[in-house]
Amino acid sequence: xxxxxxxxxxxxxxxxxxxxxxxxxxxxxxxxxxxxxxxxxxxxxxxxxxxxxxxxxxxxxxxxxxxxxxxxxxxxxxxxxxxxxxxxxxxxxxxxxxxxxxxxxxxxxxxxxxxxxxxxxxxxxxxxxxxxxxxxxxxxxxxxxxxxxxxxxxxxxxxxxxxxxxxxxxxxxxxxxxxxxxxxxxxxxxxxxxxxxxxxxxxxxxxxxxxxxxxxxxxxxxxxxxxxxxxxxxxxxxxxxxxxxxxxxxxxxxxxxxxxxxxxxxxxxxxxxxxxxxxxxxxxxxxxxxxxxxxxxxxxxxxxxxxxxxxxxxxxxxxxxxxxxxxxxxx
Numbered sequence: 001x002x003x004x005x006x007x008x009x010x011x012x013x014x015x016x017x018x019x020x021x022x023x024x025x026x027x028x029x030x031x032x033x034x035x036x037x038x039x040x041x042x043x044x045x046x047x048x049x050x051x052x053x054x055x056x057x058x059x060x061x062x063x064x065x066x067x068x069x070x071x072x073x074x075x076x077x078x079x080x081x082x083x084x085x086x087x088x089x090x091x092x093x094x095x096x097x098x099x100x101x102x103x104x105x106x107x108x109x110x111x112x113x114x115x116x117x118x119x120x121x122x123x124x125x126x127x128x129x130x131x132x133x134x135x136x137x138x139x140x141x142x143x144x145x146x147x148x149x150x151x152x153x154x155x156x157x158x159x160x161x162x163x164x165x166x167x168x169x170x171x172x173x174x175x176x177x178x179x180x181x182x183x184x185x186x187x188x189x190x191x192x193x194x195x196x197x198x199x200x201x202x203x204x205x206x207x208x209x210x211x212x213x214x215x216x217x218x219x220x221x222x223x224x225x226x227x228x229x230x231x232x233x234x235x236x237x238x239x240x241x242x243x244x245x246x247x248x249x250x251x252x253x254x255x256x257x258x259x260x261x262x263x264x265x266x267x268x269x270x271x272x273x274x275x276x277x278x279x280x281x282x283x284x285x286x287x288x289x290x291x292x293x294x295x296x297x298x299x300x301x302x303x304x305x306x307x308x309x310x311x312x313x314x315x316x317x318x319x320x321x322x323x324x325x326x327x328x329x330x331x
Contacts, residue, residue, distance in 0.1 A: 186213035
């Protein structure tokens with residue numbers, strides 16, 4: 001290699017380094033349309049590379065951003081309502097205050113994205129990646145999160161009324177004090193599993209009217225949760241934490257509640273027909289008008305009933321006599 005060739009090669013390497021540094025610091029945009037930003041209304045940005053591009057306050061309503069590369073992009077306060085972001089890469093993107101109402105985020109990667117103050121009401125997040133994302137300040141009413149990956153997600157106190165979480169992976173997620181009235185955790189195909197809530201925190205969560213069919217709640221903490229009227233039939237709730245929970249009128253028939261903590265839980269008119277309660281803690285719970293007998297045979301009721309309240313309409317297993325430490329409430 002002569003001296004001229006070596007100099008040319010060195011110069012090319014130097015230019016490559018400078019180009020890489022430019023892309024890293026200044027972002028990479030493969031030719032945005034004229035006047036975009038801020039005016040990107042309906043723009044066709046399919047598969048466009050927009051890494052770390054400044055799109056703050058941009059008007060991206062109904063823009064086509066399917067499979068776009070938006071890693072680290074600044075979309076703060078941008079209007080993305082009705083936009084198609086299906087399978088887009090939005091990891092570490094800044095979406096604080098962004099309007100994503102009705103947006104299509106199917107299969108999108110939102111890992112480590114900033115979403116404080118974002119509006120995702122009615123958005124489609126089916127199979128989206130939201131692992132360990134903080135959604136506490138996000139509007140998600142009527143959003144679709146079917147089969148979404150939400151392991152370790154922070155949804156504490158979130159308004160999730162009517163949200164479809166069917167088949168979502170919520171292992172270890174924090175849903176404490178969230179409002180989940182009418183939410184769906186079940187899937188349309190009865191053969192598939194519902195949401196995975198193993199180890200999730202659901203302390204004080206409102207779940208009235210929700211559909212938890214087929215969900216896995218093993219190790220979940222549902223202390224002080226409101227589950228009134230919810231169907232938990234045949235579910236595996238072994239070792240579940242339901243202390244002070246509202247389980248009035250709840251269907252727990254056939255449920256596995258061995259070792260469950262139901263202390264001070266409200267189980268008025270609850271259906272525990274054929275439920276397994278071996279070693280369950282039922283101290284000071286309300287069992288008035290509840291059914292604890294079996295459809296066939298008499299299951300062993302080896303539970304702690306100290307201080308539990310019952311009445312003449314409480315139905316015990318055949319041959320079972322409530323202990324003297326339980327309290328009979330006269331009508």
